[in-house]
Amino acid sequence: MTTDLKSSPLSANQQARLAELLDGIGEGQLFWLAGFLAGKCSGDSANAPVSATPELTVLFGSQTGNAEELAQRLAARALERGVSAKAIDMADYKPRQLKNEQYLAVLASTHGEGDPPDNALDLHEFLHGKKAPKLGGLRYSVLSLGDSSYEHFCKTGQDFDSKLAALGATALAERVDCDVDYEDQAEDWINRVLETIASEAGASQPAANSPIAAAQRPISTFSRKNPYPATILTNQLLSGRGSDKEVRHIELSLEDSGLVYKPGDAVGVYPENNPALVNNLLSALGFDGEQRVLVEESDIPLREALAFYREITLLTPPLMKHWADRVESDALKALVADRAEMMAWTEGRDLLDLVQAWPIAGLEPQTLVDLLRKLPPRLYSISSSQTAVEDEVHITVAAVRYASHGRNREGVASVWLSERMSEGAKLRVYIDPNTKFALPDDSKPVIMIGPGTGVAPFRAFLQEREEREAEGENWLFFGDRRFRSDFLYQSEWLKWRRDGLLTRLDVAFSRDQAEKRYVQHCLKENSAEVWAWLQRGASLYVCGDADKMAPDVHQALLDIASEQGGLNPEQAEDYLRQLNRDKRYQRDVY
Known part of the structure; x- marks a missing residue:
């Protein structure tokens, strides 16, 4: 920043101190300073509210989109309260800008074994590296999103x-x-952040007709909090005869x-617990189920x-600890004390299982309900394009389904949808946007x-891509257990391949031969072609299991980058990281 001080009434020493202050100062800090000085000139006390608009930067690191949606909500609400705010994907943020920020809100989910989501990796590494700056002038707050049934609950947000x-x-x-039921806690956090900024900076006037605020206005009245009662039009068995799935x-x-919705988004479905499990639980508790709560x-x-x-189908650490506090059992207390x-x-x-192993004497129905967390919606990747199917999803x-500890168990939503929800029934659903899993331009492979x-x-x-007559090439790698019974949507893939829409189709069926074969083997067998596609600007998409498949594919x-590109391991990792920054390596894994 350059400033003409030739005609300044300041002394040489004051000019030097002012130049030092202005060196490297950010735009938001400059506006704040201008407002502060204006207030001083008008005779306001040093403690009077500053007239300049405070600036809030909202950074989000999100794998599925929840943190992004909350970040956009915070930015829009900030604008309504007279705070200049912008929501930025961590992957698009320049970490060195941190030292110039006035107010910072960080919203981050936790992925895998306590890892940052893909778009948060660079910022996370920068802050934990040697080049991280001193941030004595920064005011910040963090909202962590996670699932308390996992060991490393909210670790990424805690790290930040x-x-x-x-x-x-x-x-x-x-x-x-925040746990999976994050709405109320997030709302309270947003309010506290904005109230603190308003108190410190004096912001109060809403930003009139802000384009950011307008962009966040919902198209539909239906949402996670107000799900839509969608009618089931088709519930069709997709796997073939002889499949064990x-x-x-x-x-x-x-x-x-x-x-x-757009391709890459998910549907949130509110399920129902199995009535048989509910009955068995009520019987074990000695309740008839008609008690009012x-x-x-x-x-x-x-x-x-x-x-x-x-x-009622998952035991989270918070529930175990609350239960141990109410049970006279040294064994349970010792178990809870050892996290592993x-x-x-x-x-x-x-x-x-918990009720049968350690019943709580005199447990009241309302106490039980208050101990349990809300039944969260289940997310399913959308397998249709609204451009093609219009008013359907x-x-x-x-x-x-699986057996464990002497009992048959099941997925809450998946078996409910498979066994107990027939055509004509209604589901409570909403759309869960995912901007981290979106198609590139029509011309891109x-x-x-x-x-x-x-x-x-x-x-x-x-x-x-068929509806848009997109010119970009398309290559699908699909894998499952058996060709005859588990080739999902086989006729559609083959038709698209005949029509030329699907340029290449490579499959791996793990149980059709003695040696297991998976999609990562298909990738390696086609190393030269995969590398050639990447050099032509192809985007990579990975969807499915996060525990084994995604790491094996990675x-x-x-x-492939090492063998075909001549890169060493560190360079190969940097190459994939750059693809991620460029939105060319996107993953939807769970």
């Missing part, structure tokens, strides 16, 4: 919080760690809902609360890697 504090930044609102293709009507200010029977509104042992015991068990669901039901969004991709891509 502790590191920002270590670099000298001061919290304007205490960090909040049950996969279903489900089509829902969105007619007159106003809901819109309060759930979100509604007076309903306990049976209904356990069926529709409370999580507790996580091992809860794996594959549910609330019925399609999902692909694999029923989860895409490589899609989706084993099992991970192939769902790629059906949407091809429907969309390693195969690293190997």
Whole structure:
């Protein structure tokens, strides 16, 4: 920044000190300073509200889109309260800008084994590296999103919080760690952040007709908080005869809902717990289920609360700790005190197991309901393009069934959809946008890697590209257990290949030969062609299992970059990281 001080009334020493102050100062800080000086000139006291508009930067790191949606909400609400705010994807943010920020809000989810989401990796590494600046002038707050049933609950947000504090930044609102039911906590955090900024900076006037605020106005009145009752049009078995899996293709009507979606988005579905499990739980507790309880200010029977509104199939660490506080059992207290042992015991068990092992004497129905977390919606990748199917949305669901600790268990939503929801029934649904999994320009080639039901969004991709007559080439890698029974949407892929829309189709069926074969093997077998596509600007998409498939595919891509591109391991990792920054390596893994 250059400033003409030749005609300044300041002394040489004052000019030098002013120049030092202005060196490297950010635009937001400059506006604040201008307002402060204007206030001083008008005779205001040093403690009077500053007239300059305070600036809030909202950074989000999100794998599925929840943190992004909340970041946009915070930015829009800030504008309404006279705070200049912008929501920025962490992947698009220049970390060195941190030292110039006035107010900072960080919203971050946790991915995998406590890892940052893909778009947060660079910022996370920068803050934990040697080049991280001192941030003594920064005021910040962190909202963490996670799932308390996982061991590393909200670790990414906790990492950001502790590191920002270590670099000298001061919290304007205490960090909040949100579970899967995050809406109320997030709303409270947003209000506290904005109230603190308004108190400190004096912001009060709304930004009139702000384009950012306008952009956030919902198209539909239906949302996560107000789901739409969608009618099931089709509930069709997709897997073939002889398959040891049950996969279903489900089509829902969105007619007159106003809901819109794009390829890559997900549908949130509010499920119902298995009535048999609810009955067994009530019997173990000695309740008849007709006792009245309060759930979100509604007076309903306990049976209904356990069926529709409370999580009973997962045991989270907070529940285990609350339960141990109410049970006279040294064994349970010792189990809860050892996190590793507790996580091992809860794996594959549910609330019925806990009640049978350690019943709480005199437990009241309302106390039970208050101890349990809300039954969260389940997200399913959308397997249709709205351009092609209009007032419908399609999902692909694999029923989860397994035996554990002497009992048969099941996925809450998947078996409910497969066994108990027939055509004509209604589901409570909403659209969960995912800007981190979106098609590139029509002219760009895409490589899609989706084993099992991970192939769902790629059906949407091809429907969309067919409708738009996109010129970009399309290459699909699909894998499952057996060719004859598990080649999901086989006829559609083959038709698209005949028509030329699907340029290449490579498949791997793990149980059709003695040696297991997966999609990562297909990638390695086509190393030269995959590398050639990437050099032509192809975008990579991976969807499906996060625990084994996604890491194995990532390693195969690293190997291809090393072998075909002549890169060493560090360079290969940097190459994939750059693809991610350029939105050319996108993952929807779970």
